[in-house]
Amino acid sequence: MTDDTPVVALGALEAQALEAIASAEDRDALEHVRVDFLGRSEGRISAVLRGLGQLPPEDRPKVGQEANRVKGVVAAALEARSSELAGGSEAPAVDLTLPARRRWKGGLHPITQAVNDIWHIFRDLGFTRARGPEADTEWYNFEALNTPLDHPAADEQDTLYLVDSVLLRSHTSPVQMRTMEKHDPPIRIIAPGWVYRRDTYDATHTPAFMQIEGLVIDEDVTFVDFKATLGEFARRYWGPDTQVRFRPSFFPFTEPSAEVDVKRVITRPDGTRVETDWLEIMGAGMVDPNVIENAGYDAEKYTGWAFGMGPARIAMLKHGVDDLRTFFDNDVRFLAQFAS
Numbered sequence: 242m243t244d245d246t247p248v249v250a251l252g253a254l255e256a257q258a259l260e261a262i263a264s265a266e267d268r269d270a271l272e273h274v275r276v277d278f279l280g281r282s283e284g285r286i287s288a289v290l291r292g293l294g295q296l297p298p299e300d301r302p303k304v305g306q307e308a309n310r311v312k313g314v315v316a317a318a319l320e321a322r323s324s325e326l327a328g329g330s331e332a333p334a335v336d337l338t339l340p341a342r343r344r345w346k347g348g349l350h351p352i353t354q355a356v357n358d359i360w361h362i363f364r365d366l367g368f369t370r371a372r373g374p375e376a377d378t379e380w381y382n383f384e385a386l387n388t389p390l391d392h393p394a395a396d397e398q399d400t401l402y403l404v405d406s407v408l409l410r411s412h413t414s415p416v417q418m419r420t421m422e423k424h425d426p427p428i429r430i431i432a433p434g435w436v437y438r439r440d441t442y443d444a445t446h447t448p449a450f451m452q453i454e455g456l457v458i459d460e461d462v463t464f465v466d467f468k469a470t471l472g473e474f475a476r477r478y479w480g481p482d483t484q485v486r487f488r489p490s491f492f493p494f495t496e497p498s499a500e501v502d503v504k505r506v507i508t509r510p511d512g513t514r515v516e517t518d519w520l521e522i523m524g525a526g527m528v529d530p531n532v533i534e535n536a537g538y539d540a541e542k543y544t545g546w547a548f549g550m551g552p553a554r555i556a557m558l559k560h561g562v563d564d565l566r567t568f569f570d571n572d573v574r575f576l577a578q579f580a581s
């Protein structure tokens with residue numbers, strides 16, 4: 242027969258200790274409780290452990306085990322109450338309400354995003370991407386495009402010449418000729434790239450800017466193909482309710498020539514839908530037979546259409562930006578708004 246008295250006593254001690262811990266109002270009171278129960282010399286639980294040697298040998302393991310368990314429970318309760326009390330009197334070590342620091346994440350420039358979005362739509366319609374040199378000759382930039390050198394556009398006032406007849410291309414249209422020289426029809430290309438003009442730097446002009454050239458050459462290509470493709474592009478870019486209109490215009494390399502406008506439907510924050518004004522998005526037209534001949538193609542057999550548009554203008558419109566220069570100041574606070 243073993244004596245259960247010490248075990249029962251330990252249970253009572255545990256209950257007393259836990260109650261004393263819970264009602265300790267400050268750290269001093271808590272320290273008294275600790276000394277009272279776990280103190281080396283006077284601690285009541287410690288005393289039980291010390292007295293193990295006086296117990297009959299068969300009782301020792303059981304009582305020893307129980308005493309250690311109670312000691313652990315009381316120590317843990319002391320610890321928990323101690324940090325609870327610390328929380329009440331001092332600032333918490335960690336402020337969990339502080340917003341996490343954001344990791345810096347780069348993003349595409351809004352104009353690059355516009356170029357990509359436009360290119361992807363034409364890519365889905367079966368176009369490939371083409372490119373040409375930014376420094377090109379008068380021939381590719383003007384003459385091959387049916388533009389005589391005495392044309393105002395070829396004037397040194399507008400064009401940045403490098404040496405003699407070499408210049409910084411003033412539009413992406415020279416990529417038309419460079420592509421036609423290398424490939425036989427059918428041709429369906431999109432050629433985004435930088436172009437350069439002697440423009441003053443203001444809210445709507447930058448001396449270097451992006452253009453996107455489009456060119457289609459094949460047998461039996463008509464103005465109807467052109468209107469249908471442009472309409473499809475506009476609806477995919479701006480939404481299914483977008484309208485497209487073609488205004489007669491003049492470019493030396495197209496006949497007839499047109500300026501293309503779009504009218505969008507936008508949804509206001511209050512949910513009402515309104516039509517925007519007409520906005521010009523590109524110059525375009527049916528490729529002039531002289532240009533087709535200059536490429537060495539048979540102009541009786543092949544026809545085509547072409548366009549040139551300004552993605553920066555399109556990005557300005559999309560984001561409600563009214564000064565082009567903000568795109569080029571490289572102020573990260575401005576640009577980060579467009580990071581996707």
Ligand code: DAH
Nearest residue numbers: 412495524525526547548549
């Ligand atoms: N190259 C013209 C410009 O920079 C834009 C343009 C108009 C391109 C008509 C074309 C076109 O391909 O057919 O103003």
